[in-house]
Amino acid sequence: MLDAFPALKSGRPDIMQLNDDMTVQINQSAPKAQSDRAIIDQYADMSVSMSDGLGARLGAIYKAARDAGQLPKTAALLNKENGLVGRGGSTGPAKNHYANPRPYVRFPERLQYRDKPGGNAWAGQDGSYPSGHTSQAFWQGVSLATMLPELAPQILARASDAGNNRIVMGAHYPLDVMAGHMMGQKIVQRRWADPEFRDLYAQATTELRQVLEDGCGATLAVCIAADTPYLPTDQALAVYRQRLTYGFPLVGQAGQPMTVPDGAESLLRTSHPDLTDAQRRQVLALTAIDSGEPLDLGTAGSWERIDLAAAMTAKITVAADGTVSLAGAATVDPSPGPAASSTPADPGATTRGSAAAGRGVRAPRRPGRRS
Incomplete structure (x- = not known):
């Protein structure tokens, strides 16, 4: 990884x-x-x-x-x-x-x-x-x-x-x-x-x-x-997302499908308890950052692309066939700042929120490609 x-x-x-x-x-x-x-x-x-x-x-x-x-x-x-x-x-x-x-x-x-009195912050040579x-x-x-x-x-x-x-x-x-x-x-x-x-x-x-x-x-x-x-939640989400990449330029191709690492869906068991494992994997894919980041392993499964804060707080809709989508079109800026307001979800779909989403957390989308 x-x-x-x-x-x-x-x-x-x-x-x-x-x-x-x-x-x-x-x-x-x-x-x-x-x-x-x-x-x-x-x-x-x-x-x-x-x-x-x-x-x-x-x-x-x-x-x-x-x-x-x-x-x-x-x-x-x-x-x-x-x-x-x-x-x-x-x-x-x-x-x-x-x-x-x-x-x-x-x-x-x-x-x-930077150190405390008597500290050894720079002692390690590993x-x-x-x-x-x-x-x-x-x-x-x-x-x-x-x-x-x-x-x-x-x-x-x-x-x-x-x-x-x-x-x-x-x-x-x-x-x-x-x-x-x-x-x-x-x-x-x-x-x-x-x-x-x-x-x-x-x-x-x-x-x-x-x-x-x-x-x-x-x-x-x-x-x-x-x-x-x-x-504030929007600021926490933005800070977290920015540090997934630190603003590095892409080194690979943008816009590629997200390959969710095996088992990563288990991280959403408590935030999305009503979803299946397959649906939790969809949430991780829907909230992932763009492909091509420096530590992105692509089809081998990308732990760098997982935005766990966004996934855990995502508000989603579940269609009749079991597929999930984000319940709204809100964004999370890749730098600290307030996120945009979400748009109403499809009234014909079932809406399910995470524990945090019930407090008004808005689901993010992936940011656009950065040069």
Whole structure:
């Protein structure tokens, strides 16, 4: 799933130069608040430090419960060191295989060093591709999003921020972060595809939602509606989509059909519980980004093209023959900003929304080709 990289490194010096230049720009331009958060994510268990993705109040309840040991089943799945979801998902073998030097090894003079007192943020000399911190952020964040699909856009945007923070730290390039994102999603897909592991997710989900409701004193829907979100939904969707590509130019042909990776539909089991696996695959295809991106493996199955935030929040219609279509023609801008309004769905079709779509989330379409 990561094997597009060698061809870029050997045959696309323009892409590799842009990879370097974006790393420098993101590292040098980060404001203090972003830098501070990047340092926290460098060392923390991100299944806890990403608690702000749940919202101001719910995030505080979640963090307090994790710190107090009141979410043992959730912690058993998501812990940084020994979480069951991430077990066996090390990026080490891939880093050794691709052996791409980190930014701070290649051009430290172009980067701003960011760290806590006594820290060792630039100590690692292992390969940069893929980003291990980003993979961790996404297997933790995607897991949380499947457990709390009502908050999927915000949780996934926070995981995306954690990945981007690796560039802020000067430890990784955008292509590393994109690859780590893909790997983290794949790890969670394998867990949700396992019936026995799904039972562990179900137990942790029940525990988590109960603790949040008890702490908030109302149903989760009421608590979410009254909370201050990490980001407005449209902005969360836009940030997430932009970081799927980081604005790289296409290296392959645009407009090709989406080949959904085997098993990826399992990631939509909680956001679209009434759909079949085949229908969930259609949702992933309908919400995918364009073909031809640098890490797109085309007909081999493209993890880069999956826009999980869009898919989890998509509002769809189901035709009489079981095929699905997006219930509206709203867009998600590939850069942060408000999405356009959706158009009414076909009144003759059955409309089904995800958990988040029930809160007014609009289904996106794929953006046009970028030069």
